[in-house]
Amino acid sequence: xxxxxxxxxxxxxxxxxxxxxxxxxxxxxxxxxxxxxxxxxxxxxxxxxxxxxxxxxxxxxxxxxxxxxxxxxxxxxxxxxxxxxxxxxxxxxxxxxxxxxxxxxxxxxxxxxxxxxxxxxxxxxxxxxxxxxxxxxxxxxxxxxxxxxxxxxxxxxxxxxxxxxxxxxxxxxxxxxxxxxxxxxxxxxxxxxxxxxxxxxxxxxxxxxxxxxxxxxxxxxxxxxxxxxxxxxxxxxxxxxxxxxxxxxxxxxxxxxxxxxxxxxxxxxxxxxxxxxxxxxxxxxxxxxxxxxxxxxxxxxxxxx
Amino acid sequence: xxxxxxxxxxxxxxxxxxxxxxxxxxxxxxxxxxxxxxxxxxxxxxxxxxxxxxxxxxxxxxxxxxxxxxxxxxxxxxxxxxxxxxxxxxxxxxxxxxxxxxxxxxxxxxxxxxxxxxxxxxxxxxxxxxxxxxxxxxxxxxxxxxxxxxxxxxxxxxxxxxxxxxxxxxxxxxxxxxxxxxxxxxxxxxxxxxxxxxxxxxxxxxxxxxxxxxxxxxxxxxxxxxxxxxxxxxxxxxxxxxxxxxxxxxxxxxxxxxxxxxxxxxxxxxxxxxxxxxxxxxxxxxxxxxxxxxxxxxxxxxxxxxxxxxxxxxxxxxxxxxxxxxxxxxxxxxxxxxxxxxxxxxxxxxxxxxxxxxxxxxxxxxxxxxxxxxxxxxxxxxxxxxxxxxxxxxxxxxxxxxxxxxxxxxxxxxxxxxxxxxxxxxxxxxxxxxxxxxxxxxxxxxxxx
Numbered sequence: 224x225x226x227x228x229x230x231x232x233x234x235x236x237x238x239x240x241x242x243x244x245x246x247x248x249x250x251x252x253x254x255x256x257x258x259x260x261x262x263x264x265x266x267x268x269x270x271x272x273x274x275x276x277x278x279x280x281x282x283x284x285x286x287x288x289x290x291x292x293x294x295x296x297x298x299x300x301x302x303x304x305x306x307x308x309x310x311x312x313x314x315x316x317x318x319x320x321x322x323x324x325x326x327x328x329x330x331x332x333x334x335x336x337x338x339x340x341x342x343x344x345x346x347x348x349x350x351x352x353x354x355x356x357x358x359x360x361x362x363x364x365x366x367x368x369x370x371x372x373x374x375x376x377x378x379x380x381x382x383x384x385x386x387x388x389x390x391x392x393x394x395x396x397x398x399x400x401x402x403x404x405x406x407x408x409x410x411x412x413x414x415x416x417x418x419x420x421x422x423x424x425x426x427x428x429x430x431x432x433x434x435x436x437x438x439x440x441x442x443x444x445x446x447x448x449x450x451x452x453x454x455x456x457x458x459x460x461x462x463x464x465x466x467x468x469x470x471x472x473x474x475x476x477x478x479x480x481x482x483x484x485x486x487x488x489x490x491x492x493x494x495x496x497x498x499x500x501x502x503x504x505x506x507x508x509x510x511x512x513x514x515x516x517x518x519x520x521x522x523x524x525x526x527x528x
Numbered sequence: 529x530x531x532x533x534x535x536x537x538x539x540x541x542x543x544x545x546x547x548x549x550x551x552x553x554x555x556x557x558x559x560x561x562x563x564x565x566x567x568x569x570x571x572x573x574x575x576x577x578x579x580x581x582x583x584x585x586x587x588x589x590x591x592x593x594x595x596x597x598x599x600x601x602x603x604x605x606x607x608x609x610x611x612x613x614x615x616x617x618x619x620x621x622x623x624x625x626x627x628x629x630x631x632x633x634x635x636x637x638x639x640x641x642x643x644x645x646x647x648x649x650x651x652x653x654x655x656x657x658x659x660x661x662x663x664x665x666x667x668x669x670x671x672x673x674x675x676x677x678x679x680x681x682x683x684x685x686x687x688x689x690x691x692x693x694x695x696x697x698x699x700x701x702x703x704x705x706x707x708x709x710x711x712x713x714x715x716x717x718x719x720x721x722x723x724x725x726x727x728x729x730x731x732x733x734x735x736x737x738x739x740x741x742x743x744x745x746x747x748x749x750x751x752x753x754x755x756x757x758x759x760x761x762x763x764x765x766x767x768x769x770x771x772x773x774x775x776x777x778x779x780x781x782x783x784x785x786x787x788x789x790x791x792x793x794x795x796x797x798x799x800x801x802x803x804x805x806x807x808x809x810x811x812x813x814x815x816x817x818x819x820x821x822x823x824x825x826x827x828x829x830x831x832x833x834x835x836x837x838x839x840x841x842x843x844x845x846x847x848x849x850x851x852x853x854x855x856x857x858x859x860x861x862x863x864x865x866x867x868x869x870x871x872x873x874x875x876x877x878x879x880x881x882x883x884x885x886x887x888x889x890x891x892x893x894x895x896x897x898x899x900x901x902x903x904x905x906x907x908x909x910x911x912x913x914x915x916x917x918x919x920x921x922x923x924x925x926x927x928x929x930x931x932x933x934x935x936x937x938x939x940x941x942x943x944x945x946x947x948x949x950x951x952x953x954x955x956x957x958x959x960x961x962x963x964x965x966x967x968x969x970x971x972x973x974x975x976x977x
Contacts, residue, residue, distance in 0.1 A: 371574075372701030380577045424577070463704030470711035474718055481721040 261286055261331070266354050268292065268346075273354045278361040279334055280387060281445030288329035289344035289354045297321055302347040303328040308340045319346065334358060336447045360444050361387045363451035370454035378428040381453050383440035385421045390443050392416070392423040397437040397452070405438075430457045540668070547666035547674065553722030554678040557617075557659035559685030560624075560716055561652040565593040567689035568644070571702045578702075581637050589645055591910060596649020597656065598906035604657040605899030606760050613658035614724045620654025621717035623647055628710030632703045644706075648713075653902075655716050660882050660898060662723045664891030671886065672833065676824015676879040683816040683875070761896035769888035769951055770897060774904055776944035777881075780844055781908035783936035784877070786916035786929060787851055787870065788812070794926045795863055808863055812871040819875025827880060837952070840884045841945035843876035848937030855927040 265288035266275050277285065289303075303326065305315040319326045328344050339360065345353040364384040373379035383392070394416060395402040405425065407416040415426040423442075427434055435457045442449045541547070572586045579586075607616045627647035634640050660678070667674040696705035764770045791812065795805035823843070826832055832839050850869045857866045882898065889897045916929045 369698050372697075372699065372704070374701065374703060377703070378578065380580075382577055424580075426578075458700070458704075460704075463700045463707045466708050467711045470708065471714060474711070474714045477715075477718040478721050481718070 260284070263288065264356065265290065265329075266356075268352055268354050271350070271352055275354065275356050277356050277358045278387060279339070279358060279444075279446050280361070280389075282333075282335045284331055285334045285358065286329060286331045287342060287344065287356055288327065289346075291326045291328075291346045291352055293321065293324065293326055294348060294350075294352075297324065298348065301326060304345055304347065305330055306343040306345060306353075332358075334446070339447060360447040360449045361385045361389075361442070362449060363440075363442070367451070367453040370456045372456050372458060373427075373430055375430055375432060375457055375459050377430055378426055379430060379434075379455055379457075380424055380426045381438055381440070381455065382422060382424045383442070383451050383453075384423075385442050385449065388421040389449070390445065392418050393441040393443060393448075394423075394425045395439040395441065397439055402439060427455070432457050432459075541664075541666050541671075543667050543669045547670075550662055550666045550723045551674050551678050553719040554659040554663055555681035555684075556719035557655050557681070557716055557723070558678055559681030560713060560719075561597060561656040562682035563685035563689050564652065564713075565590045565597070565649075566686060567693050568593070570690065570693040570697060571705060574697070574702050575640070579637050585637055589640055592641055592645030593649040593652070595906060595910055596646050597653045598902045598909065600650045600653030601657060601902030601906075602760055602896075602899040603650070604654050605896045607654070608658055608661075608895055609760070613662070614720075616654050617658050617720035617724060618717055620651045620656075621714055621720055623651030623654065624713035624716060625651075625710045627651055628706050628713055632706035632710070651713075651716075655720070657895070657898060657902075659719065659723050661891075661895045663882075664886045664894050670828060672827035672836065672880075672883045673821070673824040675883040675886070676821045676827070679824075679879050679882070680817055680820040680875075682878065683813045683820070687810075687813055687817070760899065761893050762900075764889065764893060764897050764900060767889060768954065770885075772944065772947040772951055773885055773888055774901060776841075776844075776940050776947070777901065778904055778908050779943065780877075780937060780940035781905050782912045782915070783848070783851070783933035783940075784912065785909060786913045787854075787933050788874070789913045790916060790920070790926060790929060791867070791870075794930075795860075797926060798863070800860060800863075804860060808867045811864060811867040812874065815868050815871030816875040816878075819872045820879040823876045823879040824883070827883060835952075836880070836887055837884055837948040838945060840877070840880045841941045841948060843873065843880060844941035844944065845938055846941075847873040847877055848934045848939075848941060851930045851934030851937060854930045854934075 261284040262279075263286045264275070264277050266273055267290045269292050279285070299321050301319050301321075303317050303319040305312045305328075315330065317328065319328055326346055328346065330344070332338070332342060339358055342356045342358055343353045344356075345351050362385070364386065371379060371381060394405040394414075396405055397403075405414055405416070407414040413428055415428070417424045417426075423440060425438065425440070435455060437452050437454050439450055439452050568590055569587075572583070572589075575581075576583060576586045604616060604620075624647075627643045631640055631643035631648075634643060663674050663678060664671065693705065693709075696708055700708065788809075791808055792802075792805040795808055796802065827836055827839055847870075850866065850873050854866050854870075857863050885897055885901060886894050916933065919929045919932060920926055
């Protein structure tokens, strides 16, 4: 119930005057050059479990190193093994010895497009302590779950952003289960695709109602493509016109009501005999003087220049 | 001798009845004026994308709107003095509405700057000024409470406009939302009808009665200032209380809004997620909503009302102390506690802002006074957050921002406190001098009648 307006409240008072104030943490750059290199990723576990994200751009050898500080009764030897996507990797069980008050476990994996997934190292003591590594292609930055609304004849812009720039960006229009590639060069009056490092923007111009639907942006990496979907809804100007007319009607009605009330009450007071009215005012004011004497003395004191 | 004979001709505010409808109208006007520029930021991301503009360029829309709203103060005062308040407020409401509707058809950023920023901003200021002024005409005894209730419009509207804007955006996109918001802003006209409908008997004014109301000094000044009053009451710059108010407030506003703007980023820098950081603002807004009318109620008591300027100074100093202690807050609980205290402090200052000015210059001159005050306060209000941001950038730590804001607020509060001690003493002395003269003049009036 709270999330949309809390998010918008955050957007409201978030740098109104000062821009771009907070910086997001950047992942350590995985700089990759040919031939197949080995990437080292390590993590230290102090509690029961930990989740780490590993973003891979191209096929590499990935060495995952896990360190566990152990539990209070530190046994000299425990069992350690690896899992991929929940199922244990065969022949991965090892005996891990306590060195410098820590347990260490490491293994090299060959990562390709098919072998992406969730790799976990598990230290098996009386309980299991594990570190999960989510090895995947870079994900899109912002999730779009609400459709973007635009109008017939207008243009709409949709953007996708990742943390690490891909080789290329591709845009598709989804038609049911099919995906149709959008080619901006063949249709420059309708589509415009701009790419700026790790951001891409698709502008669709001269919208018609057929342009409604799901648009898919695809970030092509060597290892796999990362996709994000956004829905565009094209509506006519009639739609906001209905609430607009309703509100204007409400305003006019209320204004007229208040005007009539004013006319009616002024006619009512002018109908009564004027002298009585003045007399009533005078006595009214005199009694008010009596009651407010104390306050008025103090306030007139302050109102003097 | 009682001053009753002369004051029969004086206009007494009803302090109730139709006055509460006026408070409600002012509530709506104040709500739209202060909350609308902030609530617009919901649309910025999409507008930024479609126009290919940077966040800076987009944020200027809100800044221009706020600047126009503050700068429009004296213009509004002049127009009200010239044409009366009714045409001005209706024009204000219509300007806002038309501005937003034309903005919905815009295709460039400049179009938005003009339609939303300039036209919308001026419309809001034409809206805001008379609504705030009219409270002084309807309330005397319960005026602080009425002011507090009316000022509560700002947080209430912010909390409601935010989800409404989000909903409109999801349903209709930014164009449709602007279109519908234009219609919503026309409701300001309804609010104005409420405030401008005359619920009090017409006052027969004579120069003598005015003098009785404002103290005998004004009787002399009325002759000279009759011409000035048609435009803008610049003699206010000779008014001791007004000068104290202006200087104190101008300093105060440098540190007033920056902590609000940076609360969420400060929390984010501590490692809390976006949702929790935004929730701190919700806490603050929620507490603010209740702090304002409660402050009005407190200020209305017979202990505080005569010393309301001290109460205002106390509120500002309390604000400053909150900021000075903020860097000591650790963990989410500490920040949440800070948000609560800050919400109370913020609400207290806002509720008393106009009440203290009314108390110093009186309802008659309030219209001009508030116009001059808003344009002078315009600079610190708009410069405060960017300066704060520059501090954060230079030192890389939010702590210095809070220390600066705290120091600024505490010194402004102390300045106001000390100067008001002086002002009250001078007023007391003048009152005693004039009481002697008044007594003699009253005697002459009675004899004449």
